[in-house]
Amino acid sequence: MAEKTIRIGTRDSELALWQAHTVQKKLNDLGYTTEIVAVKSTGDIILDKPLYELGITGIFTKTLDIAMINGDIDIAVHSMKDVPTALPKGVVQAAVLERANVLDILVHKGNPDFENQPSTVATGSLRRQAMWLNKYPHHTVVDLRGNVNTRMQKLQDSDWNGAVFAAAGLERINLTPENYINLDWMIPAPAQGAMLVVAMENDNYTLDAISQLNHIETEICTYIERQFLRTLEGGCTAPIGALVRYDEEEDTLRFQGILLSVDGKQKLEIDKTVAIEEWKKLGFYAAQEILNSGGAELMQTIKESLKK
Template identity: 80%
Template sequence: MMNKIIRIGTRDSELALWQAHTVEKKLNDLGYKTEILAVKSQGDIILDKPLYELGITGIFTKTLDIAMINGDVDIAVHSMKDVPTALPIGIVQAAVLERANTLDILVHKGNLDFLNGDGTIATGSLRRQAQWLNKYPNHKVVDLRGNVNTRMQKLQDSDWNGAVFAAAGLERINLKPSNYIDLDWMIPAPAQGAMVVVAMAKDEFCRQALNELNDIDTEVCTHIERQFLKTLEGGCTAPIGALAVFVEDDILFKGVLFSIDGKQKIEIEKTVPMQEWKKLGFYCAKEILENGGAELMTEIKINFKK
């Protein structure tokens, strides 16, 4: 059976291909044969609209989901933070790889004076926008779309003061410049810095192969963060950050929900014994909803309908 070739589906951006090749190498090292098939996703094609306006979660994963369901590819590799919390019927999470850097970073033009005055920052993420405006209410945030290479280029060609990126993405393809600062006050996207591989539920061969790549600590932490997201969102995009980390035998969780303008912020921080991980994200989200989060989510949903 080892002579079956596992067809790995991926987007065709440099970062997506890096991720696919990383999974390919790990599978090859275990003796599996593989090939990589790259496809363009709608998220890569439609660059003139902010992501949340396109109105579908999973804009980057949809094309690959269809390719898997059609049997054109066997498995797909994603940045886990791009994957909707509910996978399509018949598709399952088969492996979460060991997590990289979870931080967001600000790539700037070498002069940070604007942090004390007026500035313009670029990001396509509602979460980053809300957190930035919460800390720097007099700044302007502009939309920035495209893969990391495109975004870096747009920053270069612009008069913006800086743009926010996930550190992991830039580190993976050696694009992280020297002129950046770690935004350690910004709560990352749920599952930021983690890669996930999905397979068809009925595909025993691929699921077994991928099981050998799974990192249990990362799987647990990202499960908590995505459960928090799923409980809060209910299918709507909102500025939500979440991070779970192991601290010896405990898990430290930080979660946050913002209004889109960043003015309202509801946060939670909890440390629980490791064995209580299964419902941690759910309970923390419930606490946020009871603490004003339900009203805030309603407001956010109304904003999107406008």
Template identity: 65%
Template sequence: MSKVIRIGTRDSELALWQAKTVQNALEKTGHKTQLVPVKSTGDLNLDQPLYEMGITGIFTKTLDVAMIKGEVDIAVHSMKDVPTALPKGIVEGAVMKRASNKDILVHKGVKFLENGEGTIATGSLRRKAQWLNKYPGHNVVDLRGNVNTRMQKLNDNDWNGAIFAAAGLERIEIKPENFIDLNWMIPAPAQGAMLIVAMENDDYCREALAMLNHKESEICVHIEREFLKVLEGGCTAPIGALAKVLDNHVHFHGALFSLDGTKKIEVEKSVEIRDIENLGKEAAMEILTNGGKELMDSIKSVLNN
């Protein structure tokens, strides 16, 4: 059996870059493909903060529906945007080799970092909380839109800087010279990774995608997402997580922050790669027993009101 694999994607420049990367990889393995771009709810509504829109799945829901309706065969996502529980009937097909997991600050000069005052833009609760944890005197404003839109908004406003994922700017080659790596900032779970999903009953697409899977990246992002799933329980929260494979060991660093950044509960673990089962869950449970449960309850009460 042979068929044209219809690749569902958001229609932003970055999403299309990701989809074309998957398209090229599939065609190198002898498969025929077609790109099918769609607009997501998250792309259409740029005025409302993500957490007010019910952030879980806001960028993936439209593609999920298109897959279930049979309009596309697979969908390509930035994995950090994908809910930890996939819709019934949809499964992971492949995790592509991970790009940079770093956050960066695109700035208009860094002197403000020394004087205790400044304004930074980000639409991420995680980035906001970590920034305020390090720079409590700064003001953080909401910033929405695709990477091109956010970059333009930074240029149009008198903010000192804005926080971006390095991978996104590098992929579409708009990473400017005026940036600094935020090596102290713990990235979002699965940041820098691309996930391709397929329908569970579609053996042809699942077999095609299995050829694209990068095992080390898959191991790390699954640990991070397990940590996220146990901690958040369906609620968005300022959570960072990063797993790395080094010398046959997996090193994990995760943290939960209060919304204002004043509280930080973190965990670090290192295990042999053969012992990774439940690593993310155990790290999350350690956070929860060290005050994380109460902190999550307070976060939920604020975001749900």
């Protein structure tokens, strides 16, 4: 095997490092040589082209995309839900790892019975905010940013009743506290719980190595969810959830999708089960159904409200 050390780029948060080390171990087990490269923020990297020309959008993935385009790293590992549906020019999806827990959870302060009282819940996600307010219109939702550890600390230091997290992120770094509730009524972000590895499209050695980590069922389910997202949003952030589950016995896919107004007052949902053969356009058709039943107007309203 032509030896090349595969350089795995990562941000330096605990979760990002966990994800990078997980991929590193899988590659090492296959006999590949690897090294982890921690990549600093984009502020000090100057490119001769503006970012929009390269098609780079995602705030979490930008730094690593640039490092890869500049040739400083060979692959980047991301939480798939953070990755924009359009990848930068030259960057391709190399593998989707087997999915972990897809659920959102509410971490609370030891009093899970606050649902019927005026309460304050924190999240930085428009989707979680809208779904929470749809179910609990009498609650207050406040913004919460930062990596998992930072957000957990902010919750501890606050007078909030709870905060919403992705179960998978907390499980991966053993941060799941005793006080939590599974929010099984909340439709997760498209591709939540899945990890994505990206590489350069002309790097055949690396693509060949990474392709061995791909989990086909997860790849298909997340493809459909992201297709739904891309068809609905057209580059605009909106409260959108999607989840596809494969039923092996029936050989069917169940698709659940949702679009809400930012305040949670309007909700458009879809829930359908189709034969596995219909997977390629499932996300697109589901999004069209939502758009045709009031979703197009709702997306327009969301775009207007987020401009303000």
